[in-house]
Amino acid sequence: MNIYFSDFFGVSRGQLKKYGAFNISLLADLPLFVDPFLLFNSKKPKYRDLHDRMIEYLRFLKEKSADENLPRGLLDAWYRFPEVQQNWFGFCGKSNRGHGLGTAFADALYSNLGKIFGSFGAEQITKGSHLEKLCLIRAGVGRDNISDFTNNLILAFLLEYTQTFATRFVAPELRRPCAVRKVHFNYVTESWESATFILPFYKDDYVLLTPKDILTKDDTWINKSDLIDDFESIPYAIANEALRAQINNYFRNMLPRNPTRRDENEAAFRTIQQFPETIDFYIKQKEDTGERAVSISSERVQFSERLYLDHFGELALLLKEKTGFYTIPGNTYDDALQRVMFFKDVIENKGGHRFFYIDGSPLEREEDLHILYRMTWYATRSDVTTEANDGRGPVDFKISRGSREKTLVEFKLAKSSHLERNLERQTKVYEKASDASRSIRVIVYFTAAEKGRVQSILQKLKLRDREDIVLVDARKDNKPSGSKA
Numbered sequence: 001m002n003i004y005f006s007d008f009f010g011v012s013r014g015q016l017k018k019y020g021a022f023n024i025s026l027l028a029d030l031p032l033f034v035d036p037f038l039l040f041n042s043k044k045p046k047y048r049d050l051h052d053r054m055i056e057y058l059r060f061l062k063e064k065s066a067d068e069n070l071p072r073g074l075l076d077a078w079y080r081f082p083e084v085q086q087n088w089f090g091f092c093g094k095s096n097r098g099h100g101l102g103t104a105f106a107d108a109l110y111s112n113l114g115k116i117f118g119s120f121g122a123e124q125i126t127k128g129s130h131l132e133k134l135c136l137i138r139a140g141v142g143r144d145n146i147s148d149f150t151n152n153l154i155l156a157f158l159l160e161y162t163q164t165f166a167t168r169f170v171a172p173e174l175r176r177p178c179a180v181r182k183v184h185f186n187y188v189t190e191s192w193e194s195a196t197f198i199l200p201f202y203k204d205d206y207v208l209l210t211p212k213d214i215l216t217k218d219d220t221w222i223n224k225s226d227l228i229d230d231f232e233s234i235p236y237a238i239a240n241e242a243l244r245a246q247i248n249n250y251f252r253n254m255l256p257r258n259p260t261r262r263d264e265n266e267a268a269f270r271t272i273q274q275f276p277e278t279i280d281f282y283i284k285q286k287e288d289t290g291e292r293a294v295s296i297s298s299e300r301v302q303f304s305e306r307l308y309l310d311h312f313g314e315l316a317l318l319l320k321e322k323t324g325f326y327t328i329p330g331n332t333y334d335d336a337l338q339r340v341m342f343f344k345d346v347i348e349n350k351g352g353h354r355f356f357y358i359d360g361s362p363l364e365r366e367e368d369l370h371i372l373y374r375m376t377w378y379a380t381r382s383d384v385t386t387e388a389n390d391g392r393g394p395v396d397f398k399i400s401r402g403s404r405e406k407t408l409v410e411f412k413l414a415k416s417s418h419l420e421r422n423l424e425r426q427t428k429v430y431e432k433a434s435d436a437s438r439s440i441r442v443i444v445y446f447t448a449a450e451k452g453r454v455q456s457i458l459q460k461l462k463l464r465d466r467e468d469i470v471l472v473d474a475r476k477d478n479k480p481s482g483s484k485a
Contacts, residue, residue, distance in 0.1 A: 026088060030088065032301065033220065037132065038221070041291075054131060059129075061079060079107075081152040084155060086205060087210050127284075136224050147220070155182065175200050180197060182194070212301050216301065230282070315352050336407045336440055348479075351479075362446040363413075363446075409440045410422065415450055423463060441470070451473070454471060
């Protein structure tokens, strides 16, 4: 049963572990990201050199940003990049087809480097320059954009890293020469150059490996959430008394009477835009605690390996061995419902619940449930679209065969604060928007209290005992251990 890189390319997990690469899934993206701060703060000269090269290219972009009439063609050539989808990281649960760094990101980079970040590349407060600055000031630019941008700027390294492993361990028939665009930037001709590498090949595209020690889960070390949450402490790190007073005064003037947390966050964001130098003081704090970034990212990646590789992989094998899960016939509704019921049975009666726990704590994110459910559609003849958006917002899964036969599946945690609203109206809106004939709602609970809450909501909405609303009991306190089952 092929799920991971090691399965598809006939290499051992031990070989990947020794090489330092993450064993990616080739069925769906995993929510891991390349953190450029881990390159900056690394003790490895190779990584620090990669960061220096990234900053060198950003300095080039900053110089070009001085031209307010830069032709659109050059702006696209220099500032716009595709997603490096071949590393199978990011938010896209269906496959590895993400959105990339489009026109909005290119325009933001062009504008901010030339105006807001006029001192970029010549900072006096921080130890170095950081491309994460862009996500701190620009709405809609997050960890996935920063990771995508970093991947593009270190693409040559990732290609060489993968090529070295592939030529040693991957069978010749599973690898081939691949011409890759935008690998090296020529500062003389001011253009990107292509190059050819011997790479693992799967479904008409090459596959990239990424070192685990430059990956993180959830967020990069330098991020907007921390900046906003810690904003009130930043002025105290500013030695310039006049500047500190101006920042504090502006922040207070942005606050209404009896401010809420949201008001405080908005005031902080406006103050940062007015005084962008506060970003450098925030980054300096992050630099001074850089060793924590390394340890935290390592812990998060280890957690991801246990969850996505060990637990999810074992659950998929359990589904295959103990049920007819991967050979279910029928239309999309019957197919989806039977898979949900098999999933429910394995979780509740065959020990599958244990895969939902890491060190005794249950899954906290619906995104992880989505990844798991996507893996259960291995070898299906249906088109399984994750977070499909047909005009009324994204739905978790759309299962379809052709343009007419569609079923929607929503996966939710019982503790979700939006559960009642979702059950009441959301999926019906999705059905209308996508012309899906049926929908299924799946709710996973981990405690008796969560079960009671769900049942109360279903009673209130008069949705009890419906076939298309499936509750999955993932509690561990009401199930025997594996040795007693």
